[in-house]
Amino acid sequence: MIEQYVVQASTYAADIDNVILLIAVLTGFWFFAAQGMFFWLLFRFRERPGHKAEYVTGDEPDLKRWINIPHILIIICDVFIVAAAIMVWVNVKQTLPEADRTIRIVAQQWAWTFVHPGPDGQLDTDDDITMIDELHVEVGQVYHYQLESTDVLHDFSVPVFRLKQDAIPGRRIVGWFEPTLPGHYDIQCAEMCGIGHGLMGARLFVETPEQHAQWMRDRGEILARAH
Amino acid sequence: MMKPVATTRSAAGISTGMLAVWWLLASEIVIFGGLLASYIMHRLAHPEWAEYASHTNTWIGTLNTFVLLSSSLSAVLAHHAAEKGDGKKAAKYLLVTIGGALTFLVVKSIEWSIEIHHGYTITANGFWAFYYVAAGIHASHVIVGAIVMGWVAWYANQNRELQRVEMVGVYWHFVDIVWIFLFPLLYIAK
Amino acid sequence: MASQNENFFLKYFWSTDHKIIALQYMFTGMAMALIGGYFAYAFRMQLAFPGAEIPLVGVVTPHEYNAFVTNHGTIMIFWVAMPVLIAAFGNYLIPLMIGADDMVFPRLNRLSYQIFLLSAIILVASFFVPGGGFGGAWTAYPPLSADGAYNLTPLGASMWVTAVALEFVAFLMGGINFITTAMNSRAPGMKAFDVPIVIWFIVIASILFMASVGPLIAGAIMLLFDQQIGTGYFDARTGGDPVLYQHLFWFFGHPEVYVVLLPALGIVAEIITVFSRKKLFAYKIVLYTAIATGVLSFFVWAHHQFIAGIDPRMANIFTVTTVLISIPIAEMCFVYIATLYGGSIRFTVPMLWALAFMAEFLIGGVTGIFLGASGADIYFHDTYFVLAHFHYTFFPIAIIAVFAGITYWFPKMFGRMMSETAGKVHFWITILTFNGIFIPLFVLGAWGQHRRIYSYEHFPDLWELQPLRIFATTCLVIMLLAQVIFLVNFFVSMLRGKKAGNNPWRANTLEWTVPSPPPHGNFETLPVVHRGPYEYSHPDHDEDFWPQDAAPAAESAS
Numbered sequence: 001m002i003e004q005y006v007v008q009a010s011t012y013a014a015d016i017d018n019v020i021l022l023i024a025v026l027t028g029f030w031f032f033a034a035q036g037m038f039f040w041l042l043f044r045f046r047e048r049p050g051h052k053a054e055y056v057t058g059d060e061p062d063l064k065r066w067i068n069i070p071h072i073l074i075i076i077c078d079v080f081i082v083a084a085a086i087m088v089w090v091n092v093k094q095t096l097p098e099a100d101r102t103i104r105i106v107a108q109q110w111a112w113t114f115v116h117p118g119p120d121g122q123l124d125t126d127d128d129i130t131m132i133d134e135l136h137v138e139v140g141q142v143y144h145y146q147l148e149s150t151d152v153l154h155d156f157s158v159p160v161f162r163l164k165q166d167a168i169p170g171r172r173i174v175g176w177f178e179p180t181l182p183g184h185y186d187i188q189c190a191e192m193c194g195i196g197h198g199l200m201g202a203r204l205f206v207e208t209p210e211q212h213a214q215w216m217r218d219r220g221e222i223l224a225r226a227h
Numbered sequence: 228m229m230k231p232v233a234t235t236r237s238a239a240g241i242s243t244g245m246l247a248v249w250w251l252l253a254s255e256i257v258i259f260g261g262l263l264a265s266y267i268m269h270r271l272a273h274p275e276w277a278e279y280a281s282h283t284n285t286w287i288g289t290l291n292t293f294v295l296l297s298s299s300l301s302a303v304l305a306h307h308a309a310e311k312g313d314g315k316k317a318a319k320y321l322l323v324t325i326g327g328a329l330t331f332l333v334v335k336s337i338e339w340s341i342e343i344h345h346g347y348t349i350t351a352n353g354f355w356a357f358y359y360v361a362a363g364i365h366a367s368h369v370i371v372g373a374i375v376m377g378w379v380a381w382y383a384n385q386n387r388e389l390q391r392v393e394m395v396g397v398y399w400h401f402v403d404i405v406w407i408f409l410f411p412l413l414y415i416a417k
Numbered sequence: 418m419a420s421q422n423e424n425f426f427l428k429y430f431w432s433t434d435h436k437i438i439a440l441q442y443m444f445t446g447m448a449m450a451l452i453g454g455y456f457a458y459a460f461r462m463q464l465a466f467p468g469a470e471i472p473l474v475g476v477v478t479p480h481e482y483n484a485f486v487t488n489h490g491t492i493m494i495f496w497v498a499m500p501v502l503i504a505a506f507g508n509y510l511i512p513l514m515i516g517a518d519d520m521v522f523p524r525l526n527r528l529s530y531q532i533f534l535l536s537a538i539i540l541v542a543s544f545f546v547p548g549g550g551f552g553g554a555w556t557a558y559p560p561l562s563a564d565g566a567y568n569l570t571p572l573g574a575s576m577w578v579t580a581v582a583l584e585f586v587a588f589l590m591g592g593i594n595f596i597t598t599a600m601n602s603r604a605p606g607m608k609a610f611d612v613p614i615v616i617w618f619i620v621i622a623s624i625l626f627m628a629s630v631g632p633l634i635a636g637a638i639m640l641l642f643d644q645q646i647g648t649g650y651f652d653a654r655t656g657g658d659p660v661l662y663q664h665l666f667w668f669f670g671h672p673e674v675y676v677v678l679l680p681a682l683g684i685v686a687e688i689i690t691v692f693s694r695k696k697l698f699a700y701k702i703v704l705y706t707a708i709a710t711g712v713l714s715f716f717v718w719a720h721h722q723f724i725a726g727i728d729p730r731m732a733n734i735f736t737v738t739t740v741l742i743s744i745p746i747a748e749m750c751f752v753y754i755a756t757l758y759g760g761s762i763r764f765t766v767p768m769l770w771a772l773a774f775m776a777e778f779l780i781g782g783v784t785g786i787f788l789g790a791s792g793a794d795i796y797f798h799d800t801y802f803v804l805a806h807f808h809y810t811f812f813p814i815a816i817i818a819v820f821a822g823i824t825y826w827f828p829k830m831f832g833r834m835m836s837e838t839a840g841k842v843h844f845w846i847t848i849l850t851f852n853g854i855f856i857p858l859f860v861l862g863a864w865g866q867h868r869r870i871y872s873y874e875h876f877p878d879l880w881e882l883q884p885l886r887i888f889a890t891t892c893l894v895i896m897l898l899a900q901v902i903f904l905v906n907f908f909v910s911m912l913r914g915k916k917a918g919n920n921p922w923r924a925n926t927l928e929w930t931v932p933s934p935p936p937h938g939n940f941e942t943l944p945v946v947h948r949g950p951y952e953y954s955h956p957d958h959d960e961d962f963w964p965q966d967a968a969p970a971a972e973s974a975s
C-alpha cells in the first residue's frame with residue numbers, strides 16, 4: 001500500500017511494504033470487527049421505554065466466549081506480525097551483504113556531506129568525490145554507508161529506499177542499501193537537530209551505469225581543474 | 228489543623244505514615260537505581276575509569292561508612308526507647324544520630340576539598356561526574372534526614388508523635404543502605 | 418475544620434481540602450491546555466501557510482516553530498494530561514469514592530500542587546528569557562539539548578529541564594498521597610473488589626509513574642549539569658553516551674503512556690456503566706489486564722529507538738514485547754464493548770464522550786502495531802504516521818476522556834447541570850474536526866513526511882501535498898473555536914445551570930450520596946459499604962441502581 005504513495009527504489013523496499021500490508025490487513029480486520037460490534041450494540045441496546053438492562057457479571061461462560069475466542073485469535077495474529085517484522089528487520093538491519101561500493105555520510109548542523117568513492121572504487125583515496133547535500137548512486141550496486149555525525153543526533157532517511165538510520169556523534173554506523181530505480185528523490189533528516197532541522201534536506205540521484213559514469217567523469221574534470 | 232479521619236484509618240493493616248514512608252523509599256530506590264545503573268554501564272564500557280577511581284580515598288570512605296553505620300545503631304535505640312514510651316530518651320538517641328550525620332557531612336566536605344584541590348572536579352571526566360552527583364544526591368538525603376530527625380526529636384522530647392521515631396529510623400536505614408551500595412562502587416572497585 | 422469566615426485567599430489558594438486542590442489542578446491544566454492549543458494553532462498555521470503573517474502570532478521563525486512544537490508536546494502531556502487526569506480527578510474522586518473525609522496528607526497535597534504550579538510558571542517563563550523557549554523536541558535528546566552551542570537556547574533548555582523535573586517531584590509526592598489514601602482509608606466494608614475501577618486505575622497509574630520516573634529524574638539532573646557546568650554525561654567526546662539518555666527517557670516515556678491512559682479508561686468505565694445501566698463486564702479481567710499492561714510497559718521502551726543506533730538484535734526482543742502488549746489492551750477493549758451488551762444505553766453528553774473515547778482510541782491502538790513491529794517501523798519512524806498515531810491515543814486520553822469526566826462530575830463539583838444541547842454541539846464539532854485533522858496526517862505519514870519540519874517547501878516530493886496540510890489546519894482552527902462553546906457552557910452552567918441534587922445520574926458510587934458540591938469533610942457520617950460499585954439493574958432490587966452504601970433490604974427492614 002505504501003508503494004502507491006512513494007515508489008520502491010531499493011531491494012528491500014518491497015519487503016517492508018509487505019510487512020506494512022500484512023499488519024494493515026490483520027489489524028484492519030480486528031478494527032472493523034470491533035467497531036462493527038460496538039455500533040451494533042449501541043443501536044441494539046439503546047434505551048427503549050419498558051426495557052430494563054440485563055444483569056450480567058461477565059463470568060457467564062456463554063458470554064465470556066465472546067472475549068476469549070477473539071483473545072486467542074489475536075495472539076495468533078500477533079505471531080504472524082512479529083515473525084514477518086523480524087524477518088525483514090534481520091534482512092535490512094542485521095545482515096550486511098558484500099559491498100560493491102562504500103560511501104561515507106557525514107551529518108552536521110545543518111547539512112549532509114556525502115563522500116563517494118571515485119573511479120577507483122575505493123574510499124579515502126585522492127579521487128574521492130565529496131558533495132554537499134547531493135548523493136549519487138548507481139542502480140544494481142550494493143552500497144555500504146558509513147554514517148557519522150560531527151555534532152548532534154541526525155537521522156539519514158530516504159523514504160524511497162525505506163531506509164532510516166540515526167547518526168550519532170562519536171560513532172560510525174554501517175548499513176547497506178541497493179538502489180533499483182533511477183530517478184531523483186528526497187533525503188530528509190529524521191531527527192530533531194536544532195533550528196535548521198527543517199532545512200536539512202538533500203537530494204538523492206539514483207543513476208544508470210552510463211549516467212553514473214558520466215557524472216563521475218564530470219566531477220573528475222572539476223576536481224582536476226581545482227588542483 | 229486537625230488530622231482527617233482518613234489519616235487514622237488503616238485498611239491495609241499498617242499505619243498510614245509508615246505506608247507512605249515505604250512508598251517514598253520505593254520511589255527513591257528507582258531514582259538511585261537509574262543513576263547507579265547508568266554508572267555501572269559506563270564503568271563496564273570504559274576500563275580506563277578504574278584508573279580514575281584509584282584516586283578516591285578509600286580510608287576516608289571507610290571512616291564515613293563506619294560513622295553512618297553507628298548512627299543507624301543509635302536510630303534503632305531511639306526506636307526502642309520510643310516503643311517503651313520514653314520520648315526523652317528517644318530524642319537523645321536521635322540527637323546522637325544527627326551528630327553522626329553531621330560528622331559524615333564534615334568528613335565528606337574535607338574529602339571533597341582535597342579532591343577538588345587536586346584537580347578532580349566534577350568536570351574532570353565521566354567518573355568524577357558520577358562520583359560527585361551520586362555522592363552529592365546521597366549527601367542531600369543525609370542533610371534532609373538530619374533536619375527531619377531534629378523535628379521528630381523536638382516532638383519526641385515532649386512525648387508527642389512517638390510513632391514518627393520509627394518512620395524516620397526506617398528512612399535513615401535507607402540512607403545508610405544507599406551508602407553501602409555507593410561505597411564499593413565508587414571507592415573499592417579500582 | 419473549615420470555619421465560615423475564612424478569607425477568599427485562604428479558601429481557594431491555601432486550602433488543604435482535596436476538592437479545592439483538585440479544582441486548582443483542573444483549572445491550571447485547562448489554562449495550560451489553552452497555551453498548548455495556541456502553540457498548535459501557531460505551528461499548524463505556519464505549516465499550511467509557510468512564512469505568512471499569522472493572526473495573533475505573527476511570522477513564525479524556524480526557532481519559534483521548534484519551540485512551539487516542543488512545548489506543545491511537553492505541555493499537553495505533563496501539564497494537561499497529568500494534572501487533569503491523575504491529579505484533578507485523583508484528588509477529587511479518591512476520598513469521595515472510597516468514603517473518606519480527605520486525603521491522608523492534606524498539607525503534602527497542597528505542597529504538591531504548589532510545586533506543580535511553580536513548575537508550570539517556570540515552563541511558561543522560559544519563553545521570555547533571552548534566547549527563547551527550548552526547541553529540541555519534547556524528548557530533549559542530547560547532545561542537542563545538552564549544549565547551548567547546539568540548541569541556541571542555553572537558558573530556555575535549562576528552564577525546561579528544571580520545570581519537567583519539578584513536575585515529576587510534584588507528582589511523586591502526589592502519588593504517594595493517592596496510593597496511601599486508597600490503600601489505607603477505604604470506608605468500612607469496602608473490599609478490594611468494591612473499589613471503583615477509576616480509583617484502582619489512578620492508583621496503578623501512580624505506582625507505574627513512581628516505578629518508572631526515577632531514572633529520568635536522575636537523567637534530568639545529569640542533563641542539567643551537562644548544560645550548566647559542562648559535565649558531559651551524554652557527550653561522546655568525554656566518554657559519555659548520548660543514547661543512554663534515550664534509554665532513561667523511554668524507560669519512563671512508555672509507561673507514561675499508560676500512566677495517563679489508565680485514569681482515562683477508569684473514567685470511561687464509570688460512565689459507560691452508569692449510562693448503560695449495566696454492571697461492568699468482568700471487573701476482575703479489567704483489573705488484571707490493567708496490571709498486566711502496566712508490568713509489560715516496562716519492557717517495551719526501546720521500540721522508540723529501533724533505528725537510533727542500539728544493537729539491532731535488541732530490536733527483535735522489543736518487537737515481541739511491544740506486540741505482546743496488544744493482547745491485554747485488546748482484551749480490555751473487548752470487555753468495555755461487552756459491557757454495552759444487554760444495556761439500556763442513554764446518549765447523554767458524558768456518555769457520548771466515553772463512547773467516542775472507545776471508538777477513537779481503537780484507531781490509536783491498531784496503528785501502534787505498525788510502529789511496534791520493527792520491520793514496518795523502519796519506514797514509519799519519525800513520520801507523521803507516528804504523530805497521527807499518538808494523537809489518536811493522547812487526544813482521546815487528554816481531551817476526550819477529560820471532557821467525559823468533566824461533563825460527568827460537573828454536577829457534583831458545582832452543584833448544577835451543564836447544558837445538554839451546547840454539550841452535544843461541542844461534542845460533534847470536536848470529534849469531527851479531530852478526525853479531520855489527523856486522518857490527513859496519517860496519509861502524509863504514509864507519504865514519508867517527517868516530523869518537526871517547519872516548512873516543506875525544501876522537499877520537492879512533499880511540497881505538492883500542501884492541500885492536505887491546509888485541510889488539517891482548517892479543521893484545527895474550527896476545533897479550537899468550538900472550545901469557546903465548552904468554556905461558555907462551563908462557566909454559565911456553573912452560575913446558572915439547573916440545580917443538580919445529590920445524584921442526577923442515578924449512580925451507585927459514594928460521591929453521589931453526598932450534597933453537590935460536597936461540604937468540607939465530604940460526609941456527614943462516614944459511610945459503610947455493602948456492595949460493589951456497579952450493581953445496576955440488579956434482579957433483587959426494584960430500582961435500576963443500588964448505591965454502594967445502601968443498607969441491604971433485610972437489615973433495613975429490622
Ligand SMILES: [Cu+2]
Nearest residue numbers: 189191193197
Ligand atoms: Cu535534523
Ligand SMILES: [Cu+2]
Nearest residue numbers: 670671718721
Ligand atoms: Cu512506547
